[in-house]
Amino acid sequence: MVDRSGGGSRGGAGAAKVRRARRPELRLPPLEPWPAGAGLEPDGDYDGVELRGADLSGQEGIGARFMDCAVEECALDGTDLGRARILDSSLSGIRGVGTDLAGATLRDVEVVDARLGGTQLHGAVLERVLIRGGKIDYLNLRKARLKDVVFEGCVLVEPDFGGARLERVEFPGCVVTGADLSAATLVDVDLRDAARLEIARGVDRLGGAVISTAQLLDLAPVFAAALGVRVEG
Template sequence: MPTTPRDAPALPVPDLPAREDDLVRRTAPPDPGGAHDGELFPADLDLSGADARDTRLLGCRVRSVRADGLRLAGARVVDCEVSGLGATEAPWRAGTWRDVVVTDCRVGALDLSAASWQRVLVRGGRLDYANLRGAELVDVTFEDVDLRDVDLAGARLDRVRFAGCRIGRLDVTGARLRSVDLRTSELTDGLDGVGDLRGAVVTSAQLLQLAPLFAAHLGVRVDG
């Protein structure tokens, strides 16, 4: 069993009331550029197609909503919990998320390019395509997530852990990694940018799996 490194990511502890009754029930999608403090977005609220660019969500809970095409680019999300959200596409680029817990969400195409995440936990659920190109992730944990295609090209990751995840194709081309823990996750469909894995932690079995990619990167021919 792999040990937990001393520089494992810090987990988020959202500042939220214990009772949902203490939150204000929201009956309409968030406003573009608006501020929403201490609100509950319930399961019967459809956020599909809503324009919530540059909105601010502080101390909010989002529960089992449908959010196809919800535009959340540039949003600031702090001290929030998001659970059971479903979307075929989520254009959420260049947002800032801090102290956020995301559980059991299913998203087809998730665009978080150029986003900034700090102390974020993503637990369970499925992401078919996660675009994190140029993003900055600090103290982020992906736990038991089905990640079909993860694009981290040009991103910066510091204390990021993939725990018990199934990762299809992973692209770390041009990424800067520090304390990125892949040891308990499965890499199934290939890796792009093997030369930029410096700063990642893998098991000996994973190293053997990646050996042909390292050899090709170094120009080593294996014969026999």
């Protein structure tokens, strides 16, 4: 579905109809400070905890559960949080390379000003998640399920959505370069307000998304290549 009205209009005749993403509504309770020197534990249960400035690099929290937590300015280099459940929580200013969240569940979560590289979220489930600001390089979301997810004002370098399902996902103000949509399924995905949109692979999977006229023109060479059309002159 392509918006041919010439921009990101949300109403009026001819405007594209797309269901909007539902954003998380966080109301954190009073939090307990993370004990100095404490570390993550596999299958750990963390409820109402504030982690501020902690270095969690290389630690293992496989299968851990975080409920009503705030994680601020923490280092997550090589942290293993596979199959973790992060619920009703905020993550602000986190940074790290190779953070492993494969198979994790994020529900009603806000991620603000993250600086991440090579984050593994393949097979993860994201529902009512807001990712605002920051920069994420080489985000692996292969075969993940995203529902009601908003990427807002962030930079995504070569995100991999291969085989993923995206439903009610938005990218307002984002710079998205080198995206891989191979074998992805898109339902009510709104790309119109992305500041920049580059699709490296899987442009044929854009059925179920809405783009602007300007984006259509920018993507014309990619569409032509996918159709085997040779453009000359």
